[in-house]
Amino acid sequence: MSDAKMAMVNAFDAEAASDLSAADRALIERRARLLGPAYRLFYEKPVHFVRGEGVWLFDPEGQAYLDVYNNVASVGHSHPAVVEAVSRQMAVLNTHTRYLTDGVLDYAEALLATMPPALGHVMFTCTGSEANDLALRIARHHTGGTGLIVTETAYHGVTSVLAEASPSLGPNMPRSPLVRMVPPPRAEGRDAAVVGAEFAAGVKRAIDDLAAHGIKPAALLVDTIFSSDGVRADPPGFLQEAAQVIRVAGGLFIADEVQPGFGRTGAAMWGFMRHGVLPDLVTMGKPMGNGFPVAGMAARPEILESFGRDLRYFNTFGGNPVAAAAGLAVLGVIRDEGLMENAARVGAQIKAGLETLATRYPAIGAVRGAGLFVAADILEEGRPSATLAARIVNGLRARRVLISASGPRGHVLKIRPPLPFSSENAALFLEQTEAVLALI
Amino acid sequence: MSDAKMAMVNAFDAEAASDLSAADRALIERRARLLGPAYRLFYEKPVHFVRGEGVWLFDPEGQAYLDVYNNVASVGHSHPAVVEAVSRQMAVLNTHTRYLTDGVLDYAEALLATMPPALGHVMFTCTGSEANDLALRIARHHTGGTGLIVTETAYHGVTSVLAEASPSLGPNMPRSPLVRMVPPPRAEGRDAAVVGAEFAAGVKRAIDDLAAHGIKPAALLVDTIFSSDGVRADPPGFLQEAAQVIRVAGGLFIADEVQPGFGRTGAAMWGFMRHGVLPDLVTMGKPMGNGFPVAGMAARPEILESFGRDLRYFNTFGGNPVAAAAGLAVLGVIRDEGLMENAARVGAQIKAGLETLATRYPAIGAVRGAGLFVAADILEEGRPSATLAARIVNGLRARRVLISASGPRGHVLKIRPPLPFSSENAALFLEQTEAVLALI
Numbered sequence: 001m002s003d004a005k006m007a008m009v010n011a012f013d014a015e016a017a018s019d020l021s022a023a024d025r026a027l028i029e030r031r032a033r034l035l036g037p038a039y040r041l042f043y044e045k046p047v048h049f050v051r052g053e054g055v056w057l058f059d060p061e062g063q064a065y066l067d068v069y070n071n072v073a074s075v076g077h078s079h080p081a082v083v084e085a086v087s088r089q090m091a092v093l094n095t096h097t098r099y100l101t102d103g104v105l106d107y108a109e110a111l112l113a114t115m116p117p118a119l120g121h122v123m124f125t126c127t128g129s130e131a132n133d134l135a136l137r138i139a140r141h142h143t144g145g146t147g148l149i150v151t152e153t154a155y156h157g158v159t160s161v162l163a164e165a166s167p168s169l170g171p172n173m174p175r176s177p178l179v180r181m182v183p184p185p186r187a188e189g190r191d192a193a194v195v196g197a198e199f200a201a202g203v204k205r206a207i208d209d210l211a212a213h214g215i216k217p218a219a220l221l222v223d224t225i226f227s228s229d230g231v232r233a234d235p236p237g238f239l240q241e242a243a244q245v246i247r248v249a250g251g252l253f254i255a256d257e258v259q260p261g262f263g264r265t266g267a268a269m270w271g272f273m274r275h276g277v278l279p280d281l282v283t284m285g286k287p288m289g290n291g292f293p294v295a296g297m298a299a300r301p302e303i304l305e306s307f308g309r310d311l312r313y314f315n316t317f318g319g320n321p322v323a324a325a326a327g328l329a330v331l332g333v334i335r336d337e338g339l340m341e342n343a344a345r346v347g348a349q350i351k352a353g354l355e356t357l358a359t360r361y362p363a364i365g366a367v368r369g370a371g372l373f374v375a376a377d378i379l380e381e382g383r384p385s386a387t388l389a390a391r392i393v394n395g396l397r398a399r400r401v402l403i404s405a406s407g408p409r410g411h412v413l414k415i416r417p418p419l420p421f422s423s424e425n426a427a428l429f430l431e432q433t434e435a436v437l438a439l440i
Numbered sequence: 441m442s443d444a445k446m447a448m449v450n451a452f453d454a455e456a457a458s459d460l461s462a463a464d465r466a467l468i469e470r471r472a473r474l475l476g477p478a479y480r481l482f483y484e485k486p487v488h489f490v491r492g493e494g495v496w497l498f499d500p501e502g503q504a505y506l507d508v509y510n511n512v513a514s515v516g517h518s519h520p521a522v523v524e525a526v527s528r529q530m531a532v533l534n535t536h537t538r539y540l541t542d543g544v545l546d547y548a549e550a551l552l553a554t555m556p557p558a559l560g561h562v563m564f565t566c567t568g569s570e571a572n573d574l575a576l577r578i579a580r581h582h583t584g585g586t587g588l589i590v591t592e593t594a595y596h597g598v599t600s601v602l603a604e605a606s607p608s609l610g611p612n613m614p615r616s617p618l619v620r621m622v623p624p625p626r627a628e629g630r631d632a633a634v635v636g637a638e639f640a641a642g643v644k645r646a647i648d649d650l651a652a653h654g655i656k657p658a659a660l661l662v663d664t665i666f667s668s669d670g671v672r673a674d675p676p677g678f679l680q681e682a683a684q685v686i687r688v689a690g691g692l693f694i695a696d697e698v699q700p701g702f703g704r705t706g707a708a709m710w711g712f713m714r715h716g717v718l719p720d721l722v723t724m725g726k727p728m729g730n731g732f733p734v735a736g737m738a739a740r741p742e743i744l745e746s747f748g749r750d751l752r753y754f755n756t757f758g759g760n761p762v763a764a765a766a767g768l769a770v771l772g773v774i775r776d777e778g779l780m781e782n783a784a785r786v787g788a789q790i791k792a793g794l795e796t797l798a799t800r801y802p803a804i805g806a807v808r809g810a811g812l813f814v815a816a817d818i819l820e821e822g823r824p825s826a827t828l829a830a831r832i833v834n835g836l837r838a839r840r841v842l843i844s845a846s847g848p849r850g851h852v853l854k855i856r857p858p859l860p861f862s863s864e865n866a867a868l869f870l871e872q873t874e875a876v877l878a879l880i
Contacts, residue, residue: 008752027540034548035759036561036741037748041538048540052533070535072756078531087527091518093492094731095510098481100467100488108474121476126566126733127757133599158755159573161600172750286756291534293566293733293757301476308477310612312448315598316512316726317567317733319475 007170009386009410010393012041023060024048042404044394052077055418055425057402065400068417068429071373074262074287075333076420082290085329089322096320097124103324110331112298114269118278119298124319128258128285129157131295134313135281136161136219138299139252141307145216148176149206149246151184153408155228156221156256165221168228168406178215180206184229185238187368192237200241207249217251219281224271225260230407231368231375231414233265239275247280252303255279258295259373262287263334263419266344266371274370289326290333293317339419343371346426350374350415353430361437363388374415375407386410388440395436401429447610449826449850450833452481463500464488482844484834492517495858495865497842505840508857508869511813514702514727515773516860522730525769529762536760537564543764550771552738554709558718559738564759566733568698568725569597574753575721575737576601576659579692581747585656588616589646589686591624593848595668596661596696605661608668608846618655620646624669625678627808632677640681647689657691659721664711665700670847671808671815671854673705679715687720692743695719698735699813702727703774703859706784706811714810729766730773733757779859783811786866790814790855793870801877803828814855815847826850828880835876841869 014028027048031039047065051058054076057065067077075082089103097104108122125131140146148165150156155168163169164176182202185195207217220242226232243253260271261284267274272282280303285295296319307313317323334340351367354376358364363385365377378389389405392413396403406414417425454468467488471479487505491498494516497505507517515522529543537544548562565571580586588605590596595608603609604616622642625635647657660682666672683693700711701724707714712722720743725735736759747753757763774780791807794816798804803825805817818829829845832853836843846854857865 011752024540027542027545030545031540034545034552034561035537035563036739036744038563038744038751038753039537040752040754041540046540049533049535050542052535057533057535057539072536073534077535078533080531083527083530086530087523090523090526090731091520093489093497093518094513095489095492095497095517096512097475097479099497100464100471100481100486102467102490105467105470105474112474121474123475123478127570127755129570129755130567130599137600137603158753159570159599159601160577163577169751291530291757291760291762293760293763299476304476304478308479311478311609312451312480313478313598314480315567315569317731320731320733322731323733 007172008040009406010042010390010404012043012046017044020045043397045397047397055421063400065402066425066428067402068415069402069404070418071259071264071416072286072291074264074419075290075330075337075339076418079290079333081333082292082326082329085325086292086322089325094320094322096316097318098314101321103321104319107324107328110328114331115282115298116278118300119282120301121304122296122298123313124294124296124323125315126293126295126317128283128295129159129162130315131283131285131297132157132162132221132256133159135254135283135297136221138281138303138307139219139254141311142303143216143218143250143252145218145251146178147210147215147217147251148179149203149217149220150179150181151222151226151229152181153184153229154223180209182206184226185232187232187234192235195235196238196241199238200245203242203245207245217246217249219252219254220246221254221256223256223259224275225265225370225373227259228406230412231373233368233370233373236274237276239272239277243277243279252280254281254283256283258283258285262330263340264343264371264373266340266347269340288330289323290330292323292326294323294327334419337420343419346421346423347371347374349423349426350429353426357430357434357437363437363440372417372419372421376413376415378411378413384409384411389413391440392436395440396432399432399435401432447612448480449846450482450830450844452483452486457484460485483837485837487837495861503840505842506865506868507842508855509842509844510858511699511704511856512726512731514704514859515730515770515777515779516858519730519773521773522732522766522769525765526732526762529765534760534762536756537758538754541761543761544759547764547768550768554771555722555738556718558740559722560741561744562736562738563753564734564736564763565755566735566757568723568735569599569602570755571723571725571735571737572597572602572661572696573599575694575723578721578739578743578747579659579694581751582743583656583658583690583692585658585691586618587650587655587657588619589643589657589660590619590621591662591666591669592621593624593669594663620649622646624666625672627672627674632675635675636678636681639678640685643682643685647685657686657689659692659694660686661694661696663696663699664715665705665810665813667699668846670852671813673808673810673813676714677716679712679717683717683719692720694721694723696723698723698725702770703780704783704811704813706780706787709780728770729763730770732763732766734763734767774859777860783859786861786863787811787814789863789866790869793866797870797874797877803877803880812857812859812861816853816855818851818853824849824851829853831880832876835880836872839872839875841872
């Protein structure tokens with residue numbers, strides 16, 4: 001396998017593939033011919049999907065796969081309320097924000113109502129990458145600084161400046177001299193004040209190192225559930241001190257809510273609220289339109305002031321009436337179907353189930369997470385094992401259960417289903433996981 | 441008016457607004473409260489739209505506005521074929537490119553079939569900004585260079601690196617030390633070889649200046665119709681020498697087709713084809729999904745090779761089945777409704793009509809363009825006049841005809857309707873333009 005494929009957890013490797021069907025092999029070749037070499041598939045044996053419904057994806061033979069991974073179709077695949085909202089609005093009007101339209105304002109109002117009042121404005125982009133890139137532009141303009149602090153295995157997006165600040169893209173990705181990486185928070189049974197002080201001390205060291213190189217910090221940018229750092233949710237509160245430290249140094253605290261946002265943690269609509277911390281800028285994406293490309297950034301008004309005065313922002317498709325309709329429908333479904341409460345309840349069930357499995361299978365180490373974002377460390381002889389994690393991920397795939405792995409050493413199971421995941425779905429997932437564990 | 445609003449052609453200025461209705465004033469205030477200060481509206485008196493159909497947009501009173509400006513709803517507002525394709529696909533499956541799906545490959549094949557065979561791969565993003573940003577990442581990785589050459593009033597997007605390479609965003613936007621700006625091609629009745637040599641000489645000077653600062657060039661990035669430089673379409677062929685010059689220096693030639701692409705010039709699906717030049721990378725966006733957020737980048741396979749080997753690219757929503765369905769529907773409509781041929785025919789009618797008006801109204805100077813992208817310089821006492829251009833743009837808006845202005849001095853009318861613009865629509869536009877000219 002190439003270094004770059006090694007660097008991606010759960011990447012398909014054509015050279016190692018053996019038991020592909022003729023149809024899948026042809027499809028993979030066609031894909032490589034048309035899309036080129038930069039695309040990666042999941043799994044030793046990739047999956048081919050033709051239909052999705054709720055928490056299920058279906059292959060061309062009509063076989064159902066339990067989706068325990070996808071956080072984009074967060075309110076469920078092909079949710080009729082979102083399909084209808086998009087279809088209806090597309091047939092009526094789809095234009096941009098340099099004309100007055102009502103939908104974007106109705107959506108902005110509903111979205112801001114889910115946040116603390118201090119976050120008074122929201123701006124719309126099409127992707128989480130664009131949202132983080134915009135947040136960085138605004139942070140740099142507001143603070144006059146250029147330095148950026150992220151965690152050691154962070155992922156924040158694919159634009160030029162974000163890829164350079166996303167060490168999870170692997171060692172071949174050049175790092176920017178303006179970026180510093182800090183260790184993610186490590187709970188290990190300690191309380192929030194201790195974990196928070198340790199994390200903040202890392203941020204302080206990064207600030208000092210930037211200063212030693214003559215670089216003023218613009219921002220500390222963190223995914224508030226530290227997804228690619230192996231999922232670090234607890235103990236709630238550990239973000240507060242670091243947010244304080246970056247502000248004292250003149251930088252902003254940016255909460256990347258692309259993964260924890262929209263109720264996934266079960267405890268609050270936004271990951272930062274779970275930590276009782278108020279960010280200067282908040283970015284969001286993936287689940288925002290249930291797959292319709294919509295993303296955005298909320299801001300404390302005082303942070304936007306100079307950017308809005310000196311510059312402007314226009315995103316051709318950002319905040320268009322169809323995107324707004326998709327976003328508003330998603331908020332409605334989360335509320336009407338009680339999905340945040342469901343995430344709390346079913347997430348706790350999954351966590352407890354994995355903890356029980358851990359008592360019987362030494363391959364399962366620590367179990368972490370919040371709501372329907374659960375992680376389990378996979379160990380072999382007590383040590384982190386990406387190989388064993390990959391065997392579990394691929395073993396589940398063979399049983400038509402979709403999860404993946406992540407973390408700095410690729411040994412962390414990533415369990416992150418659509419939010420309508422039921423108690424029965426969770427029981428099936430745990431049952432299949434146990435069946436795989438029993439075989440390895 | 442603030443400097444930043446001065447820097448944007450046709451920006452609404454709340455301080456100067458007088459005759460707004462109470463409803464519009466309330467809507468504008470609500471918008472500022474929710475979206476903050478970085479958003480800009482068009483026109484002295486903004487327009488509020490609630491419905492779009494074909495080449496018409498409708499305000500809340502049901503008044504129809506002739507759309508002579510919007511190139512995103514390029515096959516016509518709310519086109520039923522696109523609405524249906526998106527609605528149908530959304531109800532079935534919307535997932536990402538790490539699973540095998542068929543739609544993205546069918547679309548990739550159809551899209552690449554509109555280009556020279558040397559452009560063998562296509563990658564998908566959600567916005568033109570993301571496409572240009574990706575092209576720049578790939579150019580830098582492939583060449584090992586970092587320098588970027590653009591035109592003096594270029595616009596290429598809103599990500600951090602692209603905003604710094606988009607001088608049309610105004611003087612408050614910081615410039616990157618890695619970017620050089622060159623004068624756009626100036627035809628002035630001369631033949632392609634002369635215009636091309638002059639443009640290429642500018643590029644050569646920029647390469648030399650980069651070299652003098654120890655910077656190796658990565659790319660020359662140009663919008664092949666030079667939209668924000670005042671629309672520079674003729675004479676076809678003038679891009680060839682510059683493409684040669686950048687390659688000799690080790691850089692790539694990137695064609696930004698976000699504006700001229702998808703048949704708008706009437707002469708070819710892509711602006712670069714009109715010039716008989718083969719780019720290394722081609723970026724596209726705006727009209728690609730008729731308003732659905734889809735964009736992309738085509739590449740010569742050899743350019744992608746090292747990027748694909750050393751790194752990877754994943755765009756969460758990019759190339760999802762719904763985006764692919766939207767894109768495929770747009771290609772189908774362009775072909776089935778003969779929209780490229782229509783752009784050639786009706787574009788020629790508009791150009792000829794404006795040239796006739798120029799003989800009677802000294803306010804109209806040179807008329808330029810290709811297909812349904814037409815520009816007219818506005819002069820006062822023979823000199824470029826942004827003030828007069830603004831009066832014409834706002835005069836047409838009062839008559840419910842939508843255009844805008846652009847160019848380095850804001851004096852160029854930008855006439856760029858949806859492609860199904862008919863001969864009758866063109867006649868109405870010319871009639872209304874004459875009525876406005878007669879009054880100023």
